[in-house]
Amino acid sequence: MARYIVGTNRGKGLGGPPRLRCGEIIIYKAYALLALTTLFWAGNSIAGKLAVGHASPMVLVTARWASVMVVLYVFKRGQIATDWQVIRSRLRYLLLLGALGFTVFSVALYYALIYTTAINSSILQGGMPLFVFAASFILFSSRIGVEQAVGFAFSFIGVIIIAMRGDLANLIALDVNVGDALMLVAIISYGVYTAALRSKPQMHWTSLIFTLCVGATLASLPLLAVEAVQGETMLPDMRGWAVVSYIVIFPSLLGQVFYIRAVELIGANRAGLFINLLPVWGTLLAVTILREAFHFYHAAALIMILAGISLAEYGGRKLSKHA
Numbered sequence: 001m002a003r004y005i006v007g008t009n010r011g012k013g014l015g016g017p018p019r020l021r022c023g024e025i026i027i028y029k030a031y032a033l034l035a036l037t038t039l040f041w042a043g044n045s046i047a048g049k050l051a052v053g054h055a056s057p058m059v060l061v062t063a064r065w066a067s068v069m070v071v072l073y074v075f076k077r078g079q080i081a082t083d084w085q086v087i088r089s090r091l092r093y094l095l096l097l098g099a100l101g102f103t104v105f106s107v108a109l110y111y112a113l114i115y116t117t118a119i120n121s122s123i124l125q126g127g128m129p130l131f132v133f134a135a136s137f138i139l140f141s142s143r144i145g146v147e148q149a150v151g152f153a154f155s156f157i158g159v160i161i162i163a164m165r166g167d168l169a170n171l172i173a174l175d176v177n178v179g180d181a182l183m184l185v186a187i188i189s190y191g192v193y194t195a196a197l198r199s200k201p202q203m204h205w206t207s208l209i210f211t212l213c214v215g216a217t218l219a220s221l222p223l224l225a226v227e228a229v230q231g232e233t234m235l236p237d238m239r240g241w242a243v244v245s246y247i248v249i250f251p252s253l254l255g256q257v258f259y260i261r262a263v264e265l266i267g268a269n270r271a272g273l274f275i276n277l278l279p280v281w282g283t284l285l286a287v288t289i290l291r292e293a294f295h296f297y298h299a300a301a302l303i304m305i306l307a308g309i310s311l312a313e314y315g316g317r318k319l320s321k322h323a
Helices: 022-051 058-083 082-087 091-115 118-125 128-140 146-163 168-172 177-197 205-229 237-267 268-289 296-322
Strands: none
Touching: 022 118, 022 237, 022 268, 058 082, 058 091, 058 205, 058 237, 082 128, 082 205, 082 268, 082 296, 091 118, 091 177, 091 205, 118 146, 118 177, 118 268, 128 177, 128 268, 146 268, 177 237, 205 237, 205 268, 237 296, 268 296
């Protein structure tokens, strides 16, 4: 592979812009994908909160993954057929990944939003990198550099600052409600899913997402039936359908594609760390859309989170160079 991406100014002294190495292009591309992914996912928490009282959680989950599955099949069934032999060789693994990363996470998230705020949901999702690190180490014995560990600590401190609302007494007296407990289930499931993507078979992204969505849809149907038996099913009204449309297009389709591609480019540990941006986007969206108050401790926490990401990314680059 060539070491440089060059334009029309190929030689030295031609007055053109500095040439970028292929590795730098890849990293910047991954950064952009992850920034958009976390924005879409933060919007998912806002959308889920707006859906309370307008569509039941299992209706959201089932509609979400079934819709993406159908769209991909309609427009990319030729590619899916081409990859079928690869899919079939790891079908159970891929279906399980879809159930874990898509269904379990979504069910826990949307039910959590009945009991907790959208900003709390976003803040708690900032803890995902801890579980990505742990799962990557347990499953694959992945290396973790000192800078990455310190960077994560910075980011996690930022999350704690928001969680205790700038007052240590709130942390000491913290009572975990049902919503926060469900968010813990959500972030653990997605941390394991992120690390496990490392062992996915090589195939086109549309085939991968389609298969994961099949697993997610199959896992959603029994839970939808339970919700119906309990008499808690709520079909979407106008706002509910608007929420479903956003969730299907952005967090579900574009977000998953961007995230999987970023993991391929820079690895699960480095990609997972960017989930710390969720509190940033979540806070901004909650303030803008849900009109929640923004305090000084929010600013301090967000600075810590961004500083932690920068430090951990620096450590990730050092590990990559010495690998």
